[in-house]
Amino acid sequence: MSLLSILGVISSAIFSGTSLLYTTLGEILDERAGIVNLGLEGVLLVSAAAGFGVTSQTGNPYIGVLAAMLAGGLMNLLFGFLVITRRANQLASGLAVMFFGFGLSALIGKPYVGARINSLPRFMLPGLASIPALNTSQFKFDLLIYMVVPMAMLIWWLLFRTRWGLSLRAVGENANTAFAAGRNPRRVQYQALFFGGLLAGLGAAHLSIAWTMTWAEFMTAGRGFIAVALVIFSKWHPARAIAGALLFGGAVAFQLLLQASGIAISPFLLDTIPYVLTLVVLIVWGGTRKYAAPASLGRVYQGTEQ
Amino acid sequence: MSQTTEAPARTSLPALNILLVIVRYLIIFLVAFGLFGVILLIAGKDPVLAIQDTFSSTLGSAYNFSEVIVKMIPLLFTAIAVALPSRVGLINVGAEGQLYMGAWLATWGALTFASLPAWILLPLMVVLGMIGGGLWALVPAFLRARGWVNETITTLLMNYVAPSVVTFFIYGPWRSPFNSLYPQTVDFVPAARLPTFFGTRVHLGLILAIVLAVLYWFAMKYTRWGLEMRAIGGNPQAARRNGIPLTLYIVAVMCLGGAIAGLAGTSEISGIHGRLRPGFSPGFGYMGFLISWLSGGNPIGILVMSFVVALISSGGDILQINQGLPFAVVNILLAITLFVVLARPALLVKGKKA
Numbered sequence A: 001m002s003l004l005s006i007l008g009v010i011s012s013a014i015f016s017g018t019s020l021l022y023t024t025l026g027e028i029l030d031e032r033a034g035i036v037n038l039g040l041e042g043v044l045l046v047s048a049a050a051g052f053g054v055t056s057q058t059g060n061p062y063i064g065v066l067a068a069m070l071a072g073g074l075m076n077l078l079f080g081f082l083v084i085t086r087r088a089n090q091l092a093s094g095l096a097v098m099f100f101g102f103g104l105s106a107l108i109g110k111p112y113v114g115a116r117i118n119s120l121p122r123f124m125l126p127g128l129a130s131i132p133a134l135n136t137s138q139f140k141f142d143l144l145i146y147m148v149v150p151m152a153m154l155i156w157w158l159l160f161r162t163r164w165g166l167s168l169r170a171v172g173e174n175a176n177t178a179f180a181a182g183r184n185p186r187r188v189q190y191q192a193l194f195f196g197g198l199l200a201g202l203g204a205a206h207l208s209i210a211w212t213m214t215w216a217e218f219m220t221a222g223r224g225f226i227a228v229a230l231v232i233f234s235k236w237h238p239a240r241a242i243a244g245a246l247l248f249g250g251a252v253a254f255q256l257l258l259q260a261s262g263i264a265i266s267p268f269l270l271d272t273i274p275y276v277l278t279l280v281v282l283i284v285w286g287g288t289r290k291y292a293a294p295a296s297l298g299r300v301y302q303g304t305e306q
Numbered sequence B: 001m002s003q004t005t006e007a008p009a010r011t012s013l014p015a016l017n018i019l020l021v022i023v024r025y026l027i028i029f030l031v032a033f034g035l036f037g038v039i040l041l042i043a044g045k046d047p048v049l050a051i052q053d054t055f056s057s058t059l060g061s062a063y064n065f066s067e068v069i070v071k072m073i074p075l076l077f078t079a080i081a082v083a084l085p086s087r088v089g090l091i092n093v094g095a096e097g098q099l100y101m102g103a104w105l106a107t108w109g110a111l112t113f114a115s116l117p118a119w120i121l122l123p124l125m126v127v128l129g130m131i132g133g134g135l136w137a138l139v140p141a142f143l144r145a146r147g148w149v150n151e152t153i154t155t156l157l158m159n160y161v162a163p164s165v166v167t168f169f170i171y172g173p174w175r176s177p178f179n180s181l182y183p184q185t186v187d188f189v190p191a192a193r194l195p196t197f198f199g200t201r202v203h204l205g206l207i208l209a210i211v212l213a214v215l216y217w218f219a220m221k222y223t224r225w226g227l228e229m230r231a232i233g234g235n236p237q238a239a240r241r242n243g244i245p246l247t248l249y250i251v252a253v254m255c256l257g258g259a260i261a262g263l264a265g266t267s268e269i270s271g272i273h274g275r276l277r278p279g280f281s282p283g284f285g286y287m288g289f290l291i292s293w294l295s296g297g298n299p300i301g302i303l304v305m306s307f308v309v310a311l312i313s314s315g316g317d318i319l320q321i322n323q324g325l326p327f328a329v330v331n332i333l334l335a336i337t338l339f340v341v342l343a344r345p346a347l348l349v350k351g352k353k354a
Helices: A003-032 A040-058 A061-085 A090-112 A143-161 A163-173 A175-180 A185-211 A223-233 A238-260 A273-292 B002-010 B014-042 B047-059 B062-086 B095-112 B118-145 B151-171 B205-222 B224-234 B236-241 B246-273 B284-294 B299-323 B327-343
Strands: none
Touching: A003 A040, A003 A143, A003 A163, A003 A185, A003 A223, A003 A238, A040 A061, A040 A090, A040 A185, A040 A223, A061 A090, A061 A185, A061 B327, A090 B284, A090 B327, A143 A163, A143 A185, A143 A238, A163 A175, A163 A185, A175 A185, A185 A223, A223 A238, A223 A273, A223 B151, A238 A273, A273 B151, B014 B047, B014 B299, B014 B327, B047 B062, B047 B299, B062 B095, B062 B205, B062 B246, B062 B284, B062 B299, B095 B118, B095 B151, B095 B246, B095 B284, B118 B151, B118 B246, B205 B224, B205 B246, B205 B299, B224 B236, B224 B246, B236 B246, B246 B284, B284 B299, B284 B327, B299 B327
16 A cells, blocks of 8 residues: 555545534534534535535635535524424424425535536645645645634634633523523524534535535435534534544545455445444443533523513 | 313314314415425426326326325334334434344345245244344444433434445345346245235235234223333333333333334335335335324324325425426425424324323
């Protein structure tokens, strides 16, 4: 195995982990405000389709990324309407949003199946370019990849160092107490969902516009659910989410490595590695995670009307 | 809200009650079809024609109607597979994966014991299908019972593993040498096929599913198990203090749900396809979840909603052909129906929790 192919595997691990990290960060925001969004899979699909379609129409991938973000935010607001305003069950509403996303993304993406787009331009960080071993086309990344770790830091700062983050976490722990302290739980939850949707949209945009550069029905292949699992793995903390995304990226890299090395393992069995690994991680982490979860996660805030 | 809908049920005539139920469902579907039409209109399609096509293609002739019934069979199984665990507060979103693993083990039976007569082979396949689905559900059940991982996320993740395992066997050891174009297993022997009725594709699975629905209703209403399950679903802590074996129930009910989902897979491959194909389920497991939720776990509701969902997804085939819409678009209609119920729960028939 040559150095070049190893670098190639690392590079695709980074590409694969990036969309997941954005999505996981978005879900961390949702869940810190006390809302489990199982509809993430559908949100991702709609964002990916919308971003791809807009890129194809305008020829500008950056506008496509913005469209994907907006689509993600709007999908999450729809979910928010059900679970915040209508106080519906979060798990069932999430799955309804998932179905909605399956259908809507197929409808949006239909004209763009097989279309070619200008993807996000890839460039090399000036520092990296000076290392000759890395100076290959495989280590040119797009803007979204360079932004993802700073974004995780930003989310950490927002959650743990700002007033807004404090009230968001307070709502997730106990909405009634937050209300008594002068916060508006519903508004905070809507804000969390909208920002979470923007982040999920970024993840989806990276998947369809920057990495695969295609649109296909069900192209997210369970990434939404893996992100939900990674939130548990990361104990609702943005910094640990980086490790989670690296782990998933590593699983994909491992899968590619096995395929590239010509070991006679069916590609269909290799496809299951990320899901099985996620399951194993959940089991190993299972015992301690309870204490980290926001206290009223999944609970419907009933409000304080008469 | 559930109080107001239940209170008059004791005093008023049953006929009036049923009428109310029908009116409620009609309102749900009118709103859902209306919103679906708006989305189609935005997409530049003719909504009236699309909805017209959906109905004429499904209810237009006896044969088309029988095809709706054919689609309804796996949905009945998967809906019960979700409804049963939901009685003890478990959320089984994994019927899709359990269905595939049931079909997988039943196929193993059909290929290995092909020389057995039908009266042994078919029951054997049914049992194997139940074991396959049940074992697949054992993993999330065990993890949940130990209090390690919530079953919602594990069942969802395992849905992505099962089809890959099935595809692996179809491309690998079980691949038919006679058909190089489409990867699939060899055709089952006639003894491994469920009998069909009246020259249609409606097969014995329908009877099986309806018997199962009746059993489910009876068990929930008249047996000690049903009572204890309702107790767990109502208040797990109180149930535990009353000496109900909580862990045992969680594992047993979840596995039973998985076994029933496995039956859906078995009846599909044995009754319809006659061989195992990759991706033979267009999301029956997920639709079953939806049906179970829409019907509140009520057996009659499951029958009605399975029919409606079967009708909608049959209509999806026609939308695909006549309007050039992708098949997945039927998911929009299903989702909007669910949105309406979630946003206006008073519309949902709150039966006396089965």
